[in-house]
Amino acid sequence: MSNANGTMNLTLKVWRQKNAQTAGKFVTYKAENISPDMSFLEMLDVVNESLILAKDEPIHFDHDCREGICGMCSLYINGRPHGPKRAITTCQLHMRSFSDGETITIEPWRAAAFPVVKDLATDRSAFDRIQQAGGYISVNTGGVPDANEIPIPKVIADEAFNSATCIQCGACVAACKNASAMLFTSAKITQLALLPQGQPERYRRVQSMVAQMDAEGFGSCTNTGACEAECPKEITLTNIARMNFDFFSAKLFREEEVHEVNHG
């Protein structure tokens, strides 16, 4: 909601922190003459331009594609990852979702496994290491069958697709009181576990990815569902259930048995 001039004046309380080693604090800024058509990041651009003109240090935040798909932007706005609206990333949030005169609090993701890099940017490389632990199907380039030799029921392909839409932004971790990475990890595991191509490595994959997730220092899942509620891509808790099923299957049976037990 804008004022009579069609613009908005806002107060920002922004987390400033030089790096992971130093303590951070909130600093207050004014954002003036903001158009309701601006995206949230464009509003920050305006603030940063004025800081640079005053030879001050601009507020650092991660961002890149600005169309909700790269997963780089990661702001905790008024106590919620990616702000007040459902199913969008920070870069898709527009100022029309705020009111003239409002005070907006902006923080980085808060999680031990995501140390602050600077100001609002965090180090999410733990997610990459979880993927590296097994988030793939081991095929080399070339020598694969014709694409249509692997028929997949449409419902299964669609379900796998839903899991595959995860953008690795980390909102699930930021939303979770335990800073658990179960939703993220389970989305990749589920995508591959649903597809016929993913079967040969299915039970090894779940064990190695879960082990890496634990090693990174993410918390445990207590099924509160905050991750699902805040996920910009609406990844569901069903993924966690599927991952748990595969994980326990892998623990209960030897590898040569588990395929037969679950699929025989």
Add this chain to the structure above:
Amino acid sequence: MILDAKIPQGPLAEKWSKHKFNLKLVNPANKRKYNVIVVGTGLAGASAAASLAELGYNVTAFCFQDSPRRAHSIAAQGGINAAKNYRNDGDSVYRLFYDTIKGGDYRAREGNVYRLAEVSVNIIDQCVAQGVPFAREYGGLLDNRSFGGAQVSRTFYARGQTGQQLLLGAFSALNRQIHEGKVKMYTRTEMLDVVVVDGHARGIVTRNLKTGAIETHAAHAVLLCTGGYSNVFYLSTNAIGSNVTAAWRAHKRGAYFANPCYTQIHPTCIPVTGTHQSKLTLMSESLRNDGRVWAPKTREVAEKLRKGEIKIENVKEEDRDYFLERKYPSFGNLVPRDVASRNAKEMVDDGRGVGGSGIAVFLDFRDAIERLGEETVKAKYGNLFDMYYQITDENPYKQPMRIYPAVHYTMGGLWVDYNLSTNIPGLYALGEANFSDHGANRLGASALMQGLADGYFVIPYTLGDYLATIGPKPVDKNHPAFEQTKKDVEAYVAKLLALKGNKTVVEYHRELGHIMWEYCGMARSEEGLIKARGLIQALKDDFWKNAIVVGQNEEINASLERAGRVADFIELGALMVEDALSRRESCGGHFRVESQTEEGEALRHDDEFAYVAAWEFKGENQPEELHKEELVYENVKLTQRSYK
């Protein structure tokens, strides 16, 4: 220097197979003795890094983002072409080749394009094997959709997120090699120069974006997979971080830059709303399968719409001009991008634009929703409709989208031969970073195809030939060229940090964008280009006097990063203008107003301009030298493109 494209002799269909046989091989046990640097981790970079590591080479890969998966290939929406002919509708490798050559307005190499069409079928197989969840039919087999510039359905897709899914496939292959220790991955690291030793590329200089550390890396070969340069226009559909710096610094070390003026303006983007805007968002070309493009038939109706005096739904059928269907009955809304864009511009220039600014036309789904039902339309395009709604606050299920062209892709790039090698031995360019396969205009769903073709199926063969030739002797990092190049980079960074003027680099970037869009955008004239030449020179002079860069090197410094990128864009902009000036013909995305048919279509001059323009850097503030690689057509007949 005579540019040798090294296109193999012989019939078109046999060139690549024969060439593959003639290329030298590296013995499996020797592969681990070679180091290869891959810069950029989009479709081309991730697929190349993974495939080369699988073969046994030691790969070091770099990206400026915090994870390789965030490269801008992730944002490609519509799909990827492949000549599978799964639809039984007459597709073939030759037809995909022909459509691509024609779509590129006869300014691409036959040999390259045929190879691209040939390996397209392998790409789909590879991606499916990796677990890429392409759209399927109820029978369990893959679905296809149609795209512009083709009359067959050969586009494979994953809802409106095909680039994301393909990149995640390549990313997963890359992760596997990182896990196995065959790829060493550097994130948040930007390449700032190439190290050239005795005429061969032997390494790069990078800046660690977290600590500011400037470091050298040595290798037997360097692959630039660093994407395109659309952000020279400031507003484009590229990510904010997408930049030309790696390619441009390579250019300044001697690599030729080819056809820089060939840029693609995508017809269906969400229009600009104000000066605060930092980027433009594309609405996938696939929407033109079902959406109908129109503008009001008269200026009067357009004006009433702009003022809100009438509602869109009350515009009578006879007052709507479906101008693409009217002018191009056989291709209709699916004409190639350059044609669709220019026609939208004509409507706006004629005073028939819509929306508050008048700089937009409609893309209307009313008839599709009536014919197919809202649910079907939602299943096909749901995420695109949501994105549009989010940005504009207008519901596209209820009222037509407002669209306008925006810069989306650059066909120009580093000059490469058939082996993807630049003119500097050991330096390769893949994907959008090279110039090679799209001529003067790229067809929809061909960028993903080319990025993955280069990375999965071309470079693993051609690089081996070079490496076998030079032998596995370790690269000497003590060669003075490494230290010297590092010093050059440090001096350049210091020069940027010394800028303490009164204007932000973003402001310079915005001004550059205005100049490029105005004079080197959808329509170009000699007069405008000459004006742009002066404006860019003045902007450059002013930048080095009055720009502000804050902070220091030894920290995260977005202001410094942006300054370096903008400085390179300014120089590239100047070269684009020279290239556009020297090409006194219209072709594809390059429309010179002096060269058009009576109907206002692009008019080529094949007798004079059937060449690749490859520019050589001759020193700071010196005119660049133009080298011409003649384009030889042995299989297709050059004709005036017609989509009527």
